[in-house]
Amino acid sequence: MVKVTARLITEQGWQAVTMSRLAAELNVSRQTVYNEVGAKPQLAEAVVLAELDRFLTVVTAAFDEHPDDVLKAINAAVRGVLELAQDNALLHAVVSATHGANTELLPLLTTHTDGLLDAAKTVVSRSLKTYELSLKPKELGIAVDLIVRHVLSHVMQPSNEPKKTADAVTWAAAKLLA
Structure with a gap:
């Protein structure tokens, strides 16, 4: 259901996603859609959380690939x-939503970020605990809060290419984690 919703968002925008449309795409009844996800705000949250999981999988993999070098792990993450x-059509569709458009997705990424931040900080904190750091x-x-918020700001509004931004964040992380 989330994958079909994401496809509809990228192809036509959130405003085109209705429970009836989703039900038709899935060949199920509208009631089945409501039973599975609840109302449209819950569907929006499910889409955002599924996308967040994709990003956090990248973070976890980067730390797993560099178990002996925290800065290489941070840079890779x-x-x-x-x-x-950069190449995420769903993220671009949400962020570039027309000003004033009826969307529950953009606020989930911008003003109601507690769940996103908490999940990201939990993954990063758990990953950093495997390294010998001298911080209390x-x-x-x-440090984790600063790094995660900074990276999230670059996800939402990039200011440079990923490599250069990753290098800058790694430099800052080295200062914070020293």
Whole structure:
């Protein structure tokens, strides 16, 4: 259901997604769609969370690939996330939604980010705990918060190519984690 919804969003925008349309695409009844996901705001949340999972999988893989070098892991994670964002049709459809458009997706990414931030910070914190860092838990929490928020801002509004941004974030992370 989420994949079909994502396709509809990228092809026609969130405003074109209705429960009836989704039901027709899936060859099920409209009631089945409501039973599975609830109302349209819950569908929006499910789409955003599924996409977040794709990004966090990239982060986890980067840390797994560099178990002995935290800065290489951070660089690979940031670069991977930014490269995924760069070519992400769903993200572009949400971010470039017409000003004033009726969308529940953009607020989930911008103003209601607590769930997104918490999930991202949890994954990064868990990954960083496998390295020997000299930071106290509170300090590590601050560093993770700064890094995650900074990367999220570049996901939403890139200012440079992924490699250069990843290098800049890695430099900052080295200062924060020292």
